[in-house]
Amino acid sequence: MRIGEAAAAVGMTVKALRFYEERGLLPAVRRTRSGYREYSAETVNRLEFIQRSKNAGFSLAQTQEILRIRDTGNSPCSHVRDELGVQLAHLDQQIAELTALRTAVAEHYQAIATVEPADCDPGRICSYL
Amino acid sequence: MRIGEAAAAVGMTVKALRFYEERGLLPAVRRTRSGYREYSAETVNRLEFIQRSKNAGFSLAQTQEILRIRDTGNSPCSHVRDELGVQLAHLDQQIAELTALRTAVAEHYQAIATVEPADCDPGRICSYL
DNA sequence: TCTTGACCCTCCCCTCCGGGGAAGGTCCAC
DNA sequence: GTGGACCTTCCCCGGAGGGGAGGGTCAAGA
Numbered sequence: 001m002r003i004g005e006a007a008a009a010v011g012m013t014v015k016a017l018r019f020y021e022e023r024g025l026l027p028a029v030r031r032t033r034s035g036y037r038e039y040s041a042e043t044v045n046r047l048e049f050i051q052r053s054k055n056a057g058f059s060l061a062q063t064q065e066i067l068r069i070r071d072t073g074n075s076p077c078s079h080v081r082d083e084l085g086v087q088l089a090h091l092d093q094q095i096a097e098l099t100a101l102r103t104a105v106a107e108h109y110q111a112i113a114t115v116e117p118a119d120c121d122p123g124r125i126c127s128y129l
Numbered sequence: 130m131r132i133g134e135a136a137a138a139v140g141m142t143v144k145a146l147r148f149y150e151e152r153g154l155l156p157a158v159r160r161t162r163s164g165y166r167e168y169s170a171e172t173v174n175r176l177e178f179i180q181r182s183k184n185a186g187f188s189l190a191q192t193q194e195i196l197r198i199r200d201t202g203n204s205p206c207s208h209v210r211d212e213l214g215v216q217l218a219h220l221d222q223q224i225a226e227l228t229a230l231r232t233a234v235a236e237h238y239q240a241i242a243t244v245e246p247a248d249c250d251p252g253r254i255c256s257y258l
Numbered sequence: 259t260c261t262t263g264a265c266c267c268t269c270c271c272c273t274c275c276g277g278g279g280a281a282g283g284t285c286c287a288c
Numbered sequence: 289g290t291g292g293a294c295c296t297t298c299c300c301c302g303g304a305g306g307g308g309a310g311g312g313t314c315a316a317g318a
Binding site for chain 1: 174175178181182184185186195196199204205206209210213214216217220221223224227228230231233234235237238241242249251252253254255256257258
Binding site: 259260261262263264265266267268269270271272273274275276277278279280281282283284285286287288 | 289290291292293294295296297298299300301302303304305306307308309310311312313314315316317318
């Protein structure tokens with residue numbers, strides 16, 4: 001199948017498929033005589049895995065490493081488990097940071113809602129930040 | 130004061146100060162005869178506002194708009210209030226998305242911790258994603 | 259006076275994950 | 289044969305700067 005059909009099949013864009021190939025997540029894709037890419041069922045399978053890996057929050061670099069391990073003939077499962085652990089810790093930190101930021105923003109919002117803007121000191125640009 | 134001193138005074142990097150100037154958040158900075166930037170107290174004041182605006186989660190574009198309003202001679206406070214409201218909604222959405230992702234990742238992590246990696250199907254790359 | 263080290267300058271490439279679009283070739287149905 | 293959909297490569301764009309090359313400047317000590 002051609003790139004547009006493959007992209008639609010896995011819910012990605014044509015741009016993304018070319019990008020993954022360029023970045024080495026896909027092996028060099030077969031071409032027709034006129035230069036069009038031809039995607040095999042196996043490559044589509046690989047794209048589906050990339051999609052699942054993305055859904056798990058992995059970066060392309062992490063996904064690429066998992067694929068590399070599998071391509072070497074090994075099972076990437078223990079590596080995936082480790083990465084998921086790191087990912088969990090990372091997510092917890094991100095959520096904590098965003099939550100703290102949300103609290104700070106909410107406080108600013110409260111403050112600005114209860115005070116007259118006219119009292120703002122120009123030298124401070126905006127008194128509520 | 131020179132760029133390094135100004136950067137240290139407001140807790141930013143030298144790179145950041147040059148970047149803000151290039152992007153128009155700072156008016157053209159005065160130069161010495163040899164071309165070194167010279168920061169006035171007023172400019173340092175402006176940098177401190179930029180820092181506070183960053184801490185409130187505003188992007189440089191949003192900060193720039195606030196500065197533009199103040200430079201026009203108006204009070205940016207009502208604009209800031211609107212932006213803070215948008216920011217709150219945006220943060221809530223981000224937190225919700227990250228929390229959902231965290232749940233999904235935790236489920237993967239549980240699943241992979243309870244099943245033998247040896248059972249993994251190579252055709253699926255990694256059975257746990 | 260000379261040197262040394264810290265500081266400064268501009269310029270260019272890099273991040274992450276593609277999106278947007280230009281210029282041009284190919285395929286298929288009507 | 290022609291129109292439109294599809295494909296190709298190539299290049300620039302974002303946010304917020306970081307890293308480094310190559311070279312100029314400043315102040316203190318020998």
